[in-house]
Amino acid sequence: MAKLSNNDINREGFAVLHGKWGGGNVRSVIGLNAKSEMRNPKFQIGYFAYPNPTLKNNIPDSRFYEFDELKTITHPRRRTNVCPPSVDGISFETSGKLEQSVTKSEYIKKIHQIKELLAAGEIYQMCYCIRFRKKFIGSPYALFLRLTEANPTDFSAYLNCGDFQIISNSPERFFKVEGNKIITQPIKGTIAKDSGIRKQKTENLNRLNPESCFLFPDKNLKKLLNSDKERAELDMITDLERNDVGKICKYGTLRLAKEREVLELKNLWHTYSQVEGKLESGLTPDQIIKAMFPGGSITGCPKKRAMEYIEELEGLPRNIFTGSVGYIQSGVRTPGESGFQMDFNIAIRTALVQNGYIEYWAGGGIVADSEPEKEYEECMLKAEKFLKLI
Known part of the structure; x- marks a missing residue:
C-alpha cells in the first residue's frame, strides 16, 4: 500500500499508528474499515482523553x-525518517x-x-502546560504527514473521530502489555x-546508555x-509509575529495567526510565488502564493532588493532551496468560482539530529548584x- 485515497482518510474510524x-x-499500522459493536473484535484503536477532575472535555472521554x-x-531498516502512506x-x-x-x-x-505549593509540601512535582490555538482549514492528515516527516518519533498516531481528529507526534510510551509482562x-x-x-541528519532514533553518551560531542547532552x-x-516520576505498575503485578516481579537512559530525537535529547513486571492473573484491559491512567509523567506527584492544581492553574480542559492513544489486540498467542497485547502512548506533542481550530499544548514538570525562565x-x-x- 503506497498511497491512500481521500475516501480512506475522510472516513470516521480511519486510524494510523506510525513508529515502533x-x-x-518502524511500521505504519493502518485501520481502514472500522466496524461497530463487534462481538469479539480482534483489534481496537482509540484514545483516552485526559481526566480533568471537574472540567468537561470538548471530546468524549x-x-x-x-x-x-x-x-x-x-519500513526498511530501523529508521524513522520514513512517513506513513x-x-x-x-x-x-x-x-x-x-x-x-x-x-x-x-x-x-x-x-x-x-x-x-512545592515549598509548603502540597505537591512534590507538577506538570504545568500552555495551550496554543489557531484557525485551521484543510486536511488534518496532511499536517500529520508533515509532522512525522519533520519530527519522526516512536509513537505517532492519527485518528479520524468524525467530528474531530487527533494528530499525535509522541515520543513517549505510556505502557505496553505482551503476554503477562507490562512495561512503562x-x-x-x-x-x-x-x-x-x-x-546533522538523524536517521535513527537512538535509545542510548548514559555512559556511552558522555563520549558524544554534544555539550548540551552532557549538561x-x-x-x-x-x-x-525523572526519579520521582519513575517511583510514581513503579507504584502504579506494582498495583497490578505479582509480588516480587517488579523491577527497574532501565534507569535514566537517553532518547535521541531529531532536535532534542530526553531521558527516560523503564519499569517492568509480571501481571497478576486474570486482569482485563480495562483493569490495567484503570490502574495506570493517567500517566505520572504528565501529572506530577502525588498524582491526585497534582491534577487538582493543574486544573486550578491551567483553567482549561486538556482534551486529548496528556491522555493516551493506542491499540488493544485480542486473541494473541504469547508467552504468559493475558491473551491480548496493548500499547499506548502518552499523548504529548499531540494536536486536536475540531470546529475549525487546531489546539496544541506544551509544558513540563516543575520541581522545587525549577527556574521559571528556563521552564x-x-x-x-x-x-x-x-x-x-502551523
Whole structure:
C-alpha cells in the first residue's frame, strides 16, 4: 500500500499508528474499515482523553474503533525518517493570530505559585502546560504527514473521530502489555541538541546508555546528564509509575529495567526510565488502564493532588493532551496468560482539530529548584517544531 485515497482518510474510524508500536522495526499500522459493536473484535484503536477532575472535555472521554484486520507496512531498516502512506491532493492552512493561553509573564507567575505549593509540601512535582490555538482549514492528515516527516518519533498516531481528529507526534510510551509482562517508560528531562549536532541528519532514533553518551560531542547532552534537577524529576516520576505498575503485578516481579537512559530525537535529547513486571492473573484491559491512567509523567506527584492544581492553574480542559492513544489486540498467542497485547502512548506533542481550530499544548514538570525562565524556554522548545508547521 503506497498511497491512500481521500475516501480512506475522510472516513470516521480511519486510524494510523506510525513508529515502533509493539516493538521492532518502524511500521505504519493502518485501520481502514472500522466496524461497530463487534462481538469479539480482534483489534481496537482509540484514545483516552485526559481526566480533568471537574472540567468537561470538548471530546468524549474515550473512543475506540474496532477492526477485523489492520494493514501493516514495515519500513526498511530501523529508521524513522520514513512517513506513513501519503494521499494525493491534500493540504492544510492556518489563519489568524496564534492564541496562547498565558503570556510569558503570566506563565512565570504561575511557576512561582507552583513553587510555593512545592515549598509548603502540597505537591512534590507538577506538570504545568500552555495551550496554543489557531484557525485551521484543510486536511488534518496532511499536517500529520508533515509532522512525522519533520519530527519522526516512536509513537505517532492519527485518528479520524468524525467530528474531530487527533494528530499525535509522541515520543513517549505510556505502557505496553505482551503476554503477562507490562512495561512503562516515563520521560523526564529535555534539552535541545547542540546547534552543530542539530545540523546533522538523524536517521535513527537512538535509545542510548548514559555512559556511552558522555563520549558524544554534544555539550548540551552532557549538561542534561549532569543535571541534579533533571535526575530528581525523572526519579520521582519513575517511583510514581513503579507504584502504579506494582498495583497490578505479582509480588516480587517488579523491577527497574532501565534507569535514566537517553532518547535521541531529531532536535532534542530526553531521558527516560523503564519499569517492568509480571501481571497478576486474570486482569482485563480495562483493569490495567484503570490502574495506570493517567500517566505520572504528565501529572506530577502525588498524582491526585497534582491534577487538582493543574486544573486550578491551567483553567482549561486538556482534551486529548496528556491522555493516551493506542491499540488493544485480542486473541494473541504469547508467552504468559493475558491473551491480548496493548500499547499506548502518552499523548504529548499531540494536536486536536475540531470546529475549525487546531489546539496544541506544551509544558513540563516543575520541581522545587525549577527556574521559571528556563521552564518557559523548555516549554517553547517542545512546541517549536509544531508551531513552525502551523
